[in-house]
Amino acid sequence: MNKEEYFINQFSNKKIIGDDGAFIDGFVYSMDAFFENVHFKKEWMNLKQIAYKSMIVNISDAIVMNAKPIYALLSVAIPKTYSEKDLIDLSKGFKKAAKEFGIEIIGGDTISNEKLDISVTIISKTSNPIYRNGVKKGDLLCYTGTLGLSKADLEKLLKNKEISKKSKFIKPVLNPDFFYEISPYITASMDISDGLFFELERLSKASNVGFEFFYNIDEEIGTSGEEYEILFSFNEKNLEKIKKIALKHKIKLNIFAKAIKGKYRTDCKNHHF
DSSP: OOOOHHHHHSOTTTTTSSSSSSEEEEEEEEEEEBBBTTTTTTTTTTTHHHHHHHHHHHHHHHHTTTEEEEEEEEEEEETTTTTTTHHHHHHHHHHHHHHHHHHHEEEEEEEEEOEEEEEEEEEEEOOSSSSSSSTTTOOOEHHHHHHHHHHHHHHHTTTTTTOOOOOOSOOOOOOOOHHHHGGGGGGEEESSSHHHHHHHHHHHHHOOOOOEEEEEEHHHHTOOOOOOEEEEEEGGGGGHHHHHHHHHHHHHHHEEEESSSSSOOOOOOOOOO
């Protein structure tokens, strides 16, 4: 049983719950948890990197809903052993992400804990939200960048091997300018946080479509999470416009499937819970 999906289904507000964020009256509200020994280990990243990533993964949700982040609320459970320097390093990571995306940190909560647990709420603004339920039959499916590297780096970390400080697992790369420019030409979107195959399953369920793949996608690529590349659909008539914008922003496009009648489910094991 997918406990995450089962739990979410206990709440009745299906018109709002189910996307990367909740759109209400011109604003998108999104929240992500980033917990020690669940999402990261202290041996893998320094405190500045941990705080920075905890913000970035949530900002990614806002971007793929075509919203521009404006405010952030932080909830941080801080180990009693942390020094003043540790707290400064942690705050530097939050402030770095906030500065890069023009976000004002407006409050939150702090508590004492045995380990570092972070929850970030991002408040964003949009006049044209993009949802997961907009895929139409005949639409093309595309993801940006290269998938698989984050999973490969995670496997190295689990074997106590070092990875590059530039790894997407440590520092996800977002492409807001590219996305905002293609937004008028796409029908649905989401970020790839849990792996391409699992995100496609969500798209299929939300839009009530299946997918015809143009080529085989290896499991190591399709199940690589923590990528934060953009998955989106679009009408083929907009292909050249999107290609032109991608070239302008130096974004690699991978057009891999077409939406068809039916539904899509992956046979790969879901890593949630």
